[in-house]
Amino acid sequence: MRLECDVAVVGGGPAGAHTAMAVAKFSKGNARVLLIDRNTREEFGKKTKSGWACGDAVSKRSLDHVMNSLGIRYEWPEVEHHVDGVLVISPDHETKVLFDGEGYLLNRKLWPQRTLKHLERFGVEVMFGVDARSLIAEDGFVKGVRCTSRDGSPIEVMAKVVVDASGSASVLRTNLPIAAKMEREIDKEHDMEGTGRYILEFERAVEDRTWFDPRYCIIHLDQFLAPGGYCWTFPKGENKVNIGLGVQKAALDRRNAAHGLRDNLASLIDQYVRANRVISNPRPPEGEADRGNVYSVWQVPVRRQNDCLVGNGFVVVGDAAWMPRPIDAGGIGPALYASVILGRTLAEAIEANDVSEAGLWSYNVNYVHEYGYQMASFEVLRRYLQTLPNDDISFGMKHFLSQDDIESIKRREHPRFPLLTNFLRVLMDGELRKRVRERPKLARGLSYVADKSRRLISLYLEYPERPEGFERWRARLLRELREANEKLGIA
Ligand SMILES: Cc1cc2nc3c(=O)[nH]c(=O)nc-3n(C[C@H](O)[C@H](O)[C@H](O)COP(=O)(O)OP(=O)(O)OC[C@H]3O[C@@H](n4cnc5c(N)ncnc54)[C@H](O)[C@@H]3O)c2cc1C
Known part of the structure; x- marks a missing residue:
C-alpha cells in the first residue's frame, strides 16, 4: 500500500499527537496529516510493552499552554489529580525546598483516548498498529517512511515532511539517510536515564509529609537509592501514588562497585517503595483505568535538545529530539510547547512550498527562544x-x-x-x-x-x-x- 500526505507524523505520544493537531489547526485544515502509531486504538500512545511509563506529572502552565493554543480541553478522568507544587527533599531529609507551581497528575493510559477525540475533530487521519521502520530519501530530502502493519504487510507513506515523534528509542533519527546537521545519537551511558515506576493504592501507616503528601509531588534526592538520578512519590489521590526512580547507568555501576552490590533498576525501585514509611499494604489499583499499566520501565534522555531539530523534509520532536529537561527528566511540558511551535512552522513551510532545512529552520530558532535556551x-x-x-x-x-x-x-x-x-x-x-x-x-x-x-x-x-x-x-x-x-x- 502507498499513501500520500503533506505531513506524516510517526508516534502518537504527547509530542506526535499534539504536533499533528497543531499542523491541522494552523494550516486551517488544508494540509493532509497522517499520524502513525504502532499501537492499537485501545492502547494508543503506549510507550513500551510494559505500559505508559511515566511519572504522570505535568505543570498546569504546560497543559494550559497547549489547551489554549489549540483550543482543546483536558479534564477528569485523564487529568486525575491536582497538586500545589513539587517538594525536593535533601538526602538527610532535613531540608525541603518547594518549587514549581501548580500541576496535574495525568492518567497516561486515558489521556491518549481523549487526545484521539481531538485528533479526529481536527481531521488528522490516525493509522493504528503501524510500525515505522525506515525513512525514504531522494535527492538529499526525506520523502516518506516505510512501515509495516500488524499482519506484516508493507506500507509506504510518502510525505512532504516526516515528523519523528517516536520517542527515545527512535530508529528514524538514528538512521537518517540524508546529510544533515542533526545529531543522530546520544551518549547513552551518561545522557540517558533508566527509569521505572509503580502505580499503587495503599493505606497510610503514619502521617509523614516528607514521604507522602496528597497536595505535593515529592522528589527525594538520594545517590545511594537513585545513583545519578532521583526518586519520586507523586500523589494520584488520597491513597494512590505514582512511585519510582531514575538512575544513570554509569553512576549505578560506580555505586555497585563501591559497595560490592548488584542492584539494578527494578531492585532499587522495590527498595524505595519499601523505604516509604507512609505506604502500607501497597497493591495494584482496581479498575480499567490502570490495568496493564501498574509497573513500567523505560528510558529518558536527559541532555539538551538535539542541537539541530530539522533536516530536508524531516524534523524531530519530543523524546526523539531529547527534549526532556536535563535536571528533572520532565518531558511532557517541552513536548507540548514544541508541538505548538512545530505545527506552526510546518503549516507555513507547506504553504510556502519550502520544506528544506532552511524552510524549516524557524522551528529551531523559536524552540530555542521559547523553551530550549536553558x-x-x-x-x-x-x-x-x-x-x-x-x-x-x-x-x-x-x-x-x-x-x-x-x-x-x-x-x-x-x-x-x-x-x-x-x-x-x-x-x-x-x-x-x-x-x-x-x-x-x-x-x-x-x-x-x-x-x-x-x-x-x-x-x-x-x-x-x-x-x-x-x-x-x-x-x-x-x-x-x-x-x-x-x-x-x-x-
Ligand atoms: C518512568 C518515567 C517517568 C517519567 N516521568 C515524567 C513526569 O512525571 N513528567 C514528565 O513531564 N515527563 C516524565 N517522563 C518523560 C515523559 O514521559 C516523556 O518525555 C514523554 O512521554 C515524551 O513524549 P513523546 O511523545 O516524545 O514520546 P512517547 O511518549 O515515548 O511516545 C512515542 C510514541 O511513538 C510510538 N512509536 C515508537 N516507535 C514507533 C515506530 N517505529 N512506529 C510507530 N510508532 C512508534 C510509541 O509506541 C509511542 O506511542 C517520564 C518518563 C519515564 C520513562
Whole structure:
C-alpha cells in the first residue's frame, strides 16, 4: 500500500499527537496529516510493552499552554489529580525546598483516548498498529517512511515532511539517510536515564509529609537509592501514588562497585517503595483505568535538545529530539510547547512550498527562544550534581541555596547561587564564610556552574537565525561544554 500526505507524523505520544493537531489547526485544515502509531486504538500512545511509563506529572502552565493554543480541553478522568507544587527533599531529609507551581497528575493510559477525540475533530487521519521502520530519501530530502502493519504487510507513506515523534528509542533519527546537521545519537551511558515506576493504592501507616503528601509531588534526592538520578512519590489521590526512580547507568555501576552490590533498576525501585514509611499494604489499583499499566520501565534522555531539530523534509520532536529537561527528566511540558511551535512552522513551510532545512529552520530558532535556551545549562548542572555525594547535596541545599535560587527554580530557571558568586557577600557574612571554608570544593563547583549557566544561556540567545551560522555556533557550544566537563572533572 502507498499513501500520500503533506505531513506524516510517526508516534502518537504527547509530542506526535499534539504536533499533528497543531499542523491541522494552523494550516486551517488544508494540509493532509497522517499520524502513525504502532499501537492499537485501545492502547494508543503506549510507550513500551510494559505500559505508559511515566511519572504522570505535568505543570498546569504546560497543559494550559497547549489547551489554549489549540483550543482543546483536558479534564477528569485523564487529568486525575491536582497538586500545589513539587517538594525536593535533601538526602538527610532535613531540608525541603518547594518549587514549581501548580500541576496535574495525568492518567497516561486515558489521556491518549481523549487526545484521539481531538485528533479526529481536527481531521488528522490516525493509522493504528503501524510500525515505522525506515525513512525514504531522494535527492538529499526525506520523502516518506516505510512501515509495516500488524499482519506484516508493507506500507509506504510518502510525505512532504516526516515528523519523528517516536520517542527515545527512535530508529528514524538514528538512521537518517540524508546529510544533515542533526545529531543522530546520544551518549547513552551518561545522557540517558533508566527509569521505572509503580502505580499503587495503599493505606497510610503514619502521617509523614516528607514521604507522602496528597497536595505535593515529592522528589527525594538520594545517590545511594537513585545513583545519578532521583526518586519520586507523586500523589494520584488520597491513597494512590505514582512511585519510582531514575538512575544513570554509569553512576549505578560506580555505586555497585563501591559497595560490592548488584542492584539494578527494578531492585532499587522495590527498595524505595519499601523505604516509604507512609505506604502500607501497597497493591495494584482496581479498575480499567490502570490495568496493564501498574509497573513500567523505560528510558529518558536527559541532555539538551538535539542541537539541530530539522533536516530536508524531516524534523524531530519530543523524546526523539531529547527534549526532556536535563535536571528533572520532565518531558511532557517541552513536548507540548514544541508541538505548538512545530505545527506552526510546518503549516507555513507547506504553504510556502519550502520544506528544506532552511524552510524549516524557524522551528529551531523559536524552540530555542521559547523553551530550549536553558537546557544546556541544566545539562551541566545535572552532570555536576551527579558527581556529588549525598553529604554534599544535603550541605549545599541547607547552606548554599538562597531564596533567590528557590525563586529561580520555581520559574524553571537555572539557580544562580548568589550566596556563592557574590564575593563581597561571602566576605561580609561570617556564617557563610565559615560554610564556604567547610566545603570549598562544593562552593567553587556551584559557583562555576552558575557562571557557566550564564554563558550558555547567552550563547543560546545567539542561536543562528539561518543554517549558515550553525557550524560556528555549535563549535562554540561544544567548546563551552568541553571546558565545563574538564573543569568539573566530569567523564
Ligand atoms: C518512568 C518515567 C517517568 C517519567 N516521568 C515524567 C513526569 O512525571 N513528567 C514528565 O513531564 N515527563 C516524565 N517522563 C518523560 C515523559 O514521559 C516523556 O518525555 C514523554 O512521554 C515524551 O513524549 P513523546 O511523545 O516524545 O514520546 P512517547 O511518549 O515515548 O511516545 C512515542 C510514541 O511513538 C510510538 N512509536 C515508537 N516507535 C514507533 C515506530 N517505529 N512506529 C510507530 N510508532 C512508534 C510509541 O509506541 C509511542 O506511542 C517520564 C518518563 C519515564 C520513562
